[in-house]
Amino acid sequence: MSIVPILALAAGTFALRFAGTALRGRVSMPDHVRDLLATAALVLLVALAATAALAKGQSFGGWALAAGVAVGGLLAWRRAPFLVVVVAAALITALLRLAGVG
Amino acid sequence: MRSTWRTLDRESRRGITAIVAASFVSGLSFGAIAVASGMALWVPLVMSVLVFAGGSQFLAVGLVAAGGSPVAAVAAGLALNARHLPFGLAVGHLLGDRLAARLLGSHLLVDESVAFAMAQRDPARAKAAFWACGAGLFAGWNLGGLLGALAGQSIADPGALGLDAVFPALLLALVIPAMTGPDKWRPALAGAAIALATTPLLPAGVPVLLALLGMAAVPRRRATTDEVPA
Numbered sequence: 363m364s365i366v367p368i369l370a371l372a373a374g375t376f377a378l379r380f381a382g383t384a385l386r387g388r389v390s391m392p393d394h395v396r397d398l399l400a401t402a403a404l405v406l407l408v409a410l411a412a413t414a415a416l417a418k419g420q421s422f423g424g425w426a427l428a429a430g431v432a433v434g435g436l437l438a439w440r441r442a443p444f445l446v447v448v449v450a451a452a453l454i455t456a457l458l459r460l461a462g463v464g
Numbered sequence: 465m466r467s468t469w470r471t472l473d474r475e476s477r478r479g480i481t482a483i484v485a486a487s488f489v490s491g492l493s494f495g496a497i498a499v500a501s502g503m504a505l506w507v508p509l510v511m512s513v514l515v516f517a518g519g520s521q522f523l524a525v526g527l528v529a530a531g532g533s534p535v536a537a538v539a540a541g542l543a544l545n546a547r548h549l550p551f552g553l554a555v556g557h558l559l560g561d562r563l564a565a566r567l568l569g570s571h572l573l574v575d576e577s578v579a580f581a582m583a584q585r586d587p588a589r590a591k592a593a594f595w596a597c598g599a600g601l602f603a604g605w606n607l608g609g610l611l612g613a614l615a616g617q618s619i620a621d622p623g624a625l626g627l628d629a630v631f632p633a634l635l636l637a638l639v640i641p642a643m644t645g646p647d648k649w650r651p652a653l654a655g656a657a658i659a660l661a662t663t664p665l666l667p668a669g670v671p672v673l674l675a676l677l678g679m680a681a682v683p684r685r686r687a688t689t690d691e692v693p694a
Binding site for chain 2: 364366367369398403406410412423430434442445453456
């Protein structure tokens with residue numbers, strides 16, 4: 363890969379990031395709009411979590427990954443510490459793969 | 465930086481440390497994969513510093529390595545990164561007023577720094593979480609990328625260690641406490657369902673953006689007396 367596509371991806375990504383933060387800084391907005399923006403960010407984060415847990419590219423990500431993340435989610439729901447959630451998810455995924463689960 | 469770290473509670477500091485460690489290992493695999501697929505040593509290094517968005521970097525390198533055109537790789541990477549615009553709208557006020565801070569903060573705006581900031585109730589802690597997580601990830605991702613590129617193919621497969629489960633599990637741990645009522649969980653579940661249903665059909669990044677259609681599931685606001693109808 364040459365430097366040109368790297369610079370294009372970098373510039374475009376930075377523009378997307380900066381556009382959002384700059385708009386937020388300039389426009390004063392009512393409380394319910396702020397609340398909706400926070401909800402929109404949550405919606406995106408949950409969608410990212412769901413697709414990262416269940417998909418690899420455009421196909422199913424495998425039962426080991428899905429099960430590991432599900433256990434992590436259950437622990438998070440029971441208010442387990444971050445470290446416990448993350449280590450449990452990785453460990454279960456790794457052990458299931460070791461056992462031959464796809 | 466030290467006072468930023470101290471502003472955070474112990475639980476957040478541990479969470480940030482864990483995700484920085486995981487980003488170091490994914491950085492290792494990114495550097496190793498890029499070099500193993502025939503790219504020059506500087507490619508993953510420059511990319512990690514300038515782009516600093518792991519998913520789009522893996523995607524672009526993968527597409528080019530598979531014989532795709534660089535234009536397609538850039539377009540796919542930008543589609544994947546389009547979510548950063550609404551993320552910026554949600555947390556932009558945490559970056560302060562100075563231009564230098566806004567520029568640097570915009571570059572450090574990644575899924576994890578947004579998620580950690582949104583998980584804090586107090587604005588000072590939200591700001592500290594954003595900067596600590598963003599700076600930590602930048603260091604971890606780039607250091608990992610450098611070592612991975614130098615080591616090349618000798619790096620173990622991160623999948624065997626279950627590291628691909630770390631990102632979604634951490635996101636769940638950050639967003640679940642924020643699901644305070646139906647005005648949050650209804651759009652979130654609807655959005656996740658839309659993203660999952662469209663993932664097999666659409667290019668990477670687009671399904672997550674389509675999740676925003678789930679916002680239609682936000683319960684309608686009751687009219688309040690202090691607002692004048694437009």
